[in-house]
Amino acid sequence: xxxxxxxxxxxxxxxxxxxxxxxxxxxxFRSLPREDKARRVREFLLNNAMYIIIITAVIIxxxxxxxxxxxxxxxxxISLTAAxxxxxxxxxxxxxxTGTDISAGRAVGLTACIGASLLQMxxxxxxxxxxxxxxxxxxxxxxxxxxxxxxxxxxxxxVAKFKLHPFIVTLxxxxxxxxxxxxxxxxxxNGGQTLSGLDSSYLDFVSGPLFRVAGIAVPRxxxxxxxxxxIMWVIWNKTxxxxxxxxxxxxxxxxxxxGVNVFKTIVLVFVLAxxxxxxxxxxxxxxxxxxxxxxxxxxxxxxIAACVIGGVSFVGGTGKISGIVIGVLLLQIIFVGLNFLSVxxxxxxxxxxxxxxxxxxxxxxxxxxxx
Amino acid sequence: xxxxxxxxxxxxxxxxxxxxxxxxxxxxRGDEVSVFYYTYSDTYISGVRSAMDAGLRRAGVGxxxxxxxxxxxxxxxxxxxxxxxxxxxxxxxxxxxxxxxxARTIVEKARAADIPLIFFNRxxxxxxxxxxxxxxxxxxxxxAAGHMQGEMIAENILANxxxxxxxxxGKISYVLFKGQQGNAEAEARTKYSVEDxxxxxxxxxxxxxxxxxxxxxxxxxxxxxxxxxxAAANNSMKTILSxxxxxxxxxxxxxxxxxxxxxxxxxxxxxxxxxxxxxxxxIPVFGVDATEGAVAKIRDGFMTGTVKQDGVGMAxxxxxxTENILGDMEALSGIDEAMVIGGWRINIPYSLxxxxxxx
Numbered sequence: 001x002x003x004x005x006x007x008x009x010x011x012x013x014x015x016x017x018x019x020x021x022x023x024x025x026x027x028x029f030r031s032l033p034r035e036d037k038a039r040r041v042r043e044f045l046l047n048n049a050m051y052i053i054i055i056t057a058v059i060i061x062x063x064x065x066x067x068x069x070x071x072x073x074x075x076x077x078i079s080l081t082a083a084x085x086x087x088x089x090x091x092x093x094x095x096x097x098t099g100t101d102i103s104a105g106r107a108v109g110l111t112a113c114i115g116a117s118l119l120q121m122x123x124x125x126x127x128x129x130x131x132x133x134x135x136x137x138x139x140x141x142x143x144x145x146x147x148x149x150x151x152x153x154x155x156x157x158x159v160a161k162f163k164l165h166p167f168i169v170t171l172x173x174x175x176x177x178x179x180x181x182x183x184x185x186x187x188x189x190n191g192g193q194t195l196s197g198l199d200s201s202y203l204d205f206v207s208g209p210l211f212r213v214a215g216i217a218v219p220r221x222x223x224x225x226x227x228x229x230x231i232m233w234v235i236w237n238k239t240x241x242x243x244x245x246x247x248x249x250x251x252x253x254x255x256x257x258x259g260v261n262v263f264k265t266i267v268l269v270f271v272l273a274x275x276x277x278x279x280x281x282x283x284x285x286x287x288x289x290x291x292x293x294x295x296x297x298x299x300x301x302x303x304i305a306a307c308v309i310g311g312v313s314f315v316g317g318t319g320k321i322s323g324i325v326i327g328v329l330l331l332q333i334i335f336v337g338l339n340f341l342s343v344x345x346x347x348x349x350x351x352x353x354x355x356x357x358x359x360x361x362x363x364x365x366x367x368x369x370x371x
Numbered sequence: 372x373x374x375x376x377x378x379x380x381x382x383x384x385x386x387x388x389x390x391x392x393x394x395x396x397x398x399x400r401g402d403e404v405s406v407f408y409y410t411y412s413d414t415y416i417s418g419v420r421s422a423m424d425a426g427l428r429r430a431g432v433g434x435x436x437x438x439x440x441x442x443x444x445x446x447x448x449x450x451x452x453x454x455x456x457x458x459x460x461x462x463x464x465x466x467x468x469x470x471x472x473x474a475r476t477i478v479e480k481a482r483a484a485d486i487p488l489i490f491f492n493r494x495x496x497x498x499x500x501x502x503x504x505x506x507x508x509x510x511x512x513x514x515a516a517g518h519m520q521g522e523m524i525a526e527n528i529l530a531n532x533x534x535x536x537x538x539x540x541g542k543i544s545y546v547l548f549k550g551q552q553g554n555a556e557a558e559a560r561t562k563y564s565v566e567d568x569x570x571x572x573x574x575x576x577x578x579x580x581x582x583x584x585x586x587x588x589x590x591x592x593x594x595x596x597x598x599x600x601x602a603a604a605n606n607s608m609k610t611i612l613s614x615x616x617x618x619x620x621x622x623x624x625x626x627x628x629x630x631x632x633x634x635x636x637x638x639x640x641x642x643x644x645x646x647x648x649x650x651x652x653x654i655p656v657f658g659v660d661a662t663e664g665a666v667a668k669i670r671d672g673f674m675t676g677t678v679k680q681d682g683v684g685m686a687x688x689x690x691x692x693t694e695n696i697l698g699d700m701e702a703l704s705g706i707d708e709a710m711v712i713g714g715w716r717i718n719i720p721y722s723l724x725x726x727x728x729x730x
Contacts, residue, residue, distance in 0.1 A: 049382055057389065065456070073455040080448060126470070182595070192552040194469030288444050290472040292553070294597060297442060338389070339452050342403065342435040345411065347388075354385045361378055 049362050054330050061337040068340045071214040078218070080332045082225035083280075083287055085325065088303040089232045090276030092324045093269040095307050096249040098316030099159065099166030101270070102300050103174035104277055107151045109296030110181050111144040111281030115202075116195040116291040117184075118143065124197030128190040134199045145278040151177065152274020156267035181293055196290035206286030221283045228279060233321040235272070245269055250317025305352075306331050309359040403433035404460040404693060405453035407446055409493060411438040412598065414632050415660045415682060416464065419492065422686035430694050441598060443467040450477055454484045460696065462489045462689060469553030474499045478506060487696045491689055494555045500715045507702060508716040509688050516659050516678045516721050517560040521567025523676050523723055524627065524657055528568070529575050535655060538620045544583040545625035546611060548633040549591040550599035557599075560629040560659060561591050583615060583623045594633070604628060604636030612644045626656040631665035631677055634658030638674055647673040661724045669726040676725040685719045692717070 029040065045052065062069045087104055094101040117128040118140045151173065158169045185192050206224075209217035236242040244265045247255040256262050280299070285291050310327025312319030334355065338348055406423065408416055420436065427434045437453070439446035443466040450461060461481055467473040474495045481488040487505040500508045528535055528543060535543055547565065550557045569579040582590045594603035608626075615621045626641075628634035634656050642648040647656065653673060658665050661679035668674035688706060695702050703711055710717050 046378060049378075053382070053386065060390075067455070067457050070455070076451050076455040079451075194467055194472075194553055196470035196472035198472070284444065288447055288473070289476045290443065290467055290470050292443065292467055292469055292597075294442055295444065298440075336452050336455075339435070339437070339449070340456050342433075343389075345436050345438040348438075351385070351388055354381075354388055358381050358385050361381060365378060 046362060046365065049358070054333060057337060058333060061340055065340045068337060072216050073336070073340075075213060075216050075218055077329070077332050077336050078222060080336070081325075081329045082219075082222040083283055084299075084302060084306070084332070085225045085328050086228050086276045086283070087280040087299055088306045088324050088328050089228065089321065090273035090280075091300060091303045092307045092312050092319055092321075093236075093245060093273050094166055095304070095312045095314060096245055096316060096319045097166070097266060097269055098249055098314060100304060100314075101155065101166060101170045101273055103151065103155060103170035103177055104273070104303060105296040105299035105301075106174045106177040106181065107148060107274060107277035107296070108281045108284060108299050109291075109293070110151070110177050110184070111148050111278040112284045112291045112295050113181055113184050113195060113281075114147055115140055115144045115282045116198060116285040117187075117190070119199050119202040119285070120195070120197045121199040126189055126193060126197065128188040128195065130189055134201065137202050137205045140202075141279075141282050144282050145275045148274035148276070148278025148281070149271050150274070151277070152271040153267065155274070156270030159270065160263045160266035178293075185293055192293075194290045194292040195285075198285060198289065203286045203289070206283055219287075221287065224279070224283065228276070229321060229325060232276075236321055241265065241268060246317050302331060303328075305356045305359075308356065308363060311363060313363055314360075315364070402459050403435050404462060404697075405435055405437065405450075405456075405458040406462045407437045407439060407449055407453075407464060409439050409446070409464045409466045410441045410598070412441070412600075414662050414664070415630065415680060416492065418662065419464075419682040419686050422683045423689060426686050426690035427693070430690055432690075432693060432697065439466050441466060441596075443473045447473070447476060450480055454480060454486065458486065460487050460489070460693060462491065462693065464492050465490060465495060466493075468493050468495070468555050471496055471499050475502075478503045481505070487702075489689060489692060491685065497713075497715060505696075506715075507692060509685060509692065510716065510719065511680060511685075511721060512712075512718045513556045514559045514563060516556070516680070517563030518567050519678050519721055519723060520560065520564040520627070520657060520659060522571065523678070523725065524564065524625070524655075525568040525571035525575075527655060527657075527675060527725070528572065528625070529577065531655075532577065535624050537617055537622050537624050537652075542578050542581045543624045544581045544621070545627055546583050546608070546623050546637075547591040548604045548607070548626075548628040548630075548637065549593045550629040550633060551597040552593055554597075557629050564627055564629075564657075565590065580625065583611065583621070599630045599632055601632045601636035601639075604633035605640050606636075608637040608640035609643070612640060616644075622654075624654065626654060628656065628658045631658035631660040631662040634674060634677070635662075635664050635668065638668060642673075666724065669724065672726070676723065679722045679724045681719050681722070688717050688719060 029037065032040065067073060087108060091101050091104055118132070118135045119137065120127045120134070122134050155166070155169055155173055158164055159166050185195070206221050207219045210220045210223050211218055236245070244255065244260045247258070247260050248262050248265050252262055281296065284295060306327035307319070307324055308314070308327070309330055310323035310325070312323060335348070338351065343351070404427070408420060411417065437446070437449040439449065446466050453461065461477070463477060465474055465477070474490065478488065478499055482503050488503065489507050489509060490500065491509045494510055494513055495508055500506050547561060549561050565580060572579055592607050594600055596603060611623060615623055626634065626637045628637060638647050638656055641654055645651045646654050655675040657675055658677040659680065661677045665674060665677050669677065691705055692702055695704055703717070706717055710719065712718055
């Protein structure tokens with residue numbers, strides 16, 4: 001009993017604080033002169049424009065098409081978000097460094113190919129390595145993470161060592177990786193074909209049901225994404241490396257002067273991103289059931305858009321894990337929602353572009369005002 | 372302040388755009404069938420799409436189109452979304468034909484939701500289609516296109532042998548644009564067009580076709596992006612023409628393309644080099660699909676022949692089957708029985724187009 005009371009007291013304390021905080025803010029707002037009030041409201045609306053638009057959109061879509069908020073639809077959106085989250089978390093780091101990474105999609109493709117080829121079922125007629133028995137899933141996961149890390153290492157090395165813009169570095173590596181994918185698919189029995197016949201141990205490990213809500217299975221990779229997000233949150237917020245990353249992103253010179261190892265930080269950010277691409281590739285294979293040369297193509301564009309919508313700024317040095325999660329989620333809500341409204345596919349591309357442009361404009365505005 | 376004003380306008384524009392497009396589609400909502408296209412960028416498929424849109428509208432069936440952009444992942448996700456939305460039917464132009472797994476995944480999703488499923492155009496194996504009793508395939512006997520193309524090429528070459536054999540070495544050198552690796556249609560067309568043509572040439576006592584580049588053991592050129600695209604064929608053809616010419620005595624004497632888009636890309640490159648245009652020598656170019664652009668070129672005499680894929684006929688068959696299923700009738704009723712194969716697929720016949728028999 002006493003424990004519970006203590007808990008309640010602590011809770012009460014928290015709520016009182018929250019309430020008084022809110023009251024203070026409201027009082028502060030009331031005491032402002034009239035034009036300041038209007039300005040504050042406008043600022044608030046502009047700074048949160050993305051969220052306001054999305055929330056309004058969800059409400060409108062749900063009214064027009066109530067199935068949008070059925071369990072089947074919600075789980076669909078969550079699964080889509082989970083599948084696209086790791087790559088966005090990886091790219092987020094590169095954007096914090098004022099860079100970008102357009103090799104991400106192809107890196108996902110290569111790691112997916114390698115993962116799938118090692119996990120084809122024994123006895124499958126078109127198996128790439130016919131003499132290889134199906135490998136343990138966990139070892140393959142580590143292997144593709146390692147491949148991703150090597151790609152990241154190469155990207156990071158060229159960015160940090162030669163001070164090349166990440167756009168140019170990853171533009172080059174993206175081509176190299178695509179060539180590697182095409183060559184890899186020619187190996188053994190495969191002959192350039194789609195990789196399939198994946199082993200059930202792999203399929204179950206990634207996309208088997210985690211639990212069911214209203215009879216609809218939530219796939220396991222949702223759990224993976226939750227774990228990865230938690231790990232990334234700790235890395236970004238609680239480690240020296242995370243703090244160094246933001247310092248280098250905000251001002252490389254200043255970070256260097258204050259003793260941060262800039263070279264190491266940049267390389268590590270890209271290595272970490274590479275590992276995330278490896279994990280995305282690993283999930284991708286089992287999620288789709290087959291892997292071909294186009295797998296992963298253009299994935300980076302959605303991931304970058306999600307980061308920007310979530311407030312990871314190209315100005316550098318700012319961004320939150322929670323922002324990225326929200327960014328990915330919002331993008332999925334928009335796409336699924338527009339499909340629920342049966343919006344013409346041609347218009348979808350236009351709306352997508354307009355939303356990304358708007359998000360960037362709102363984001364930049366915050367920094368322009370500060371100056 | 373000015374900056375804010377622009378932002379407001381931008382926000383306003385996005386809202387209007389979204390709400391506007393949502394409202395225009397409102398009339399079509401309610402029960403709807405979902406149609407998944409492998410890509411909007413494919414000219415032939417776009418023709419099928421227009422015919423199908425018109426047909427479904429005429430039949431009063433609500434529909435929503437999805438563009439997979441040549442990516443199976445996107446398409447599979449779109450299927451999930453459509454099922455979550457409560458679609459009444461799935462009509463799928465599958466992206467990945469290299470293996471059965473992508474199609475199987477979609478069949479399983481349809482089965483779990485108990486929704487009828489039509490695959491069309493891009494081939495899906497008999498085993499997969501038959502594994503679900505509400506599944507049907509509407510396409511072409513894809514091997515026939517290759518055979519017909521081979522025959523057409525042979526007849527045409529035999530009639531004009533000396534004219535086509537530019538360097539007079541007695542052999543016809545050719546280039547073949549495959550379009551995509553691992554696609555059943557592409558594989559069959561690549562194989563049968565050359566094989567059948569060679570068989571007929573041998574019969575007539577002529578040597579077999581010779582691939583222009585002896586070092587290329589494959590005997591074809593692939594669009595690395597897998598899009599069967601005009602641009603990829605154009606680039607390859609330009610590269611070829613920079614190394615092979617009449618002056619060098621090694622000019623490519625025949626172009627075989629697995630689609631008209633690629634044929635047109637090759638013709639554009641030839642035209643730049645002075646061929647296949649007003650006053651230039653015409654190198655024979657053969658395609659498949661009979662798209663508007665190709666038909667026009669053939670009429671003008673700058674392309675030699677194509678195999679007509681009846682896109683409108685395919686769209687009509689799909690709409691008919693859709694109406695049947697939604698109306699709880701026998702799925703294949705009202706379809707020409709000659710086109711129905713084994714109760715699981717409908718084959719839309721091909722025809723030749725060389726401009727001679729033009730309407």
